[in-house]
Amino acid sequence: MSGIEPRENGYDLLMVDHETAFQSLDGTALFGSVCPAETPGGLAVLVHGSGVTREEGGFFTRLAAGLAASGVTSLRFDLRAHGTSGGRESELTIASVTRPWTAPAASTSTAPAP
Template sequence: MPSNSTITHVRTLDGLYLAATLVTPDQPTNRAVVLVHGGGVTREEGGFFTRLAAGLADAGIASLRFDLRGHGDSEGRQEELTMAATLNDIRVSITHLREATGASEIGLCGASFAGGICAYYAAKRPDDLSRLVLLNPQVDYKQRTIDSRDYWSNDVISDERARELNDTGALQFKADLKHGRPFLNEVFWFRPMDVLSEIKAPTLIIHGNADTLVPIDGSREAATKFTAPVEFVEIEGSQHGFAVHDDPQYLNPKSQEYQAEVIETVARWLNA
């Protein structure tokens, strides 16, 4: 099905403009989904969200994907990014998508860093969405941000990294991602796993079983916590991002095969 792609923006509650792309099928649709990317990348997710949006449009589903604040072409500073801010940004993105398409069935899809945040949103604002999709979701933010780092010990940061935080206002978590002090404190208390039973929307979880960045065990545990209908799909042999190891541009044919499988699965499930 032919589709239309429009560059737009979403205004946040606190006045930032987030770069976004709206993709709609040529024919009117009652189904649409907000796509929320992982940390340190952009709304294209290395091209995966670009292809996902096209595949959804082919299936008659509209989508809106936006750059997180401090990412890509969006306003804001990365070190100011918090889970609370992202929840509010999801809220305005859902409103934007609903108004732009007239769709009454709105889904929410979060990848990696955004996965647990989208799950939390679904738990706390159940009337806003009809479906939830989690792609290799991060559901334990403290474990990844604090517990797995050798510069934190017994929940206390080392003197060296504390100086970095004091001097620059952020920690360089990885090459393309900085965490500010608000986020670093937030992860101690923000626990999506604790609210999964509150989610009312049918949920699809897809995770590669060779994922070393966000191990699949978190999704396996999460799938047992839902009271709403949940479908859990493991992609055999897939690393994080539905790819083979060390293929950030997704050029390997096997990576493209993994992603095509995920896109087909998501589109079919949203239309079921």
């Protein structure tokens, strides 16, 4: 778990992330962070761009805090061959990167609370 200190962004809270892991359809291990809303009202899957990680330089971390404050649970994960997820850059294709997007949403919406 990682705590995010309150900042001058209008969110007066201490956000707690829960680390998670799941497998893509081809078995590649993908790792991410779930930021649960206190009173869940929806789910957002945050997908980073090429060459960065699930934190998007801190932007996704702040976005997750704002979403949680608004009642939206979020999941951000490292795409294949990024951050702590498995895979090699030489194996990256559009299909191999986009295919796993449905797996985390399904596992997050059915997973018990930490």
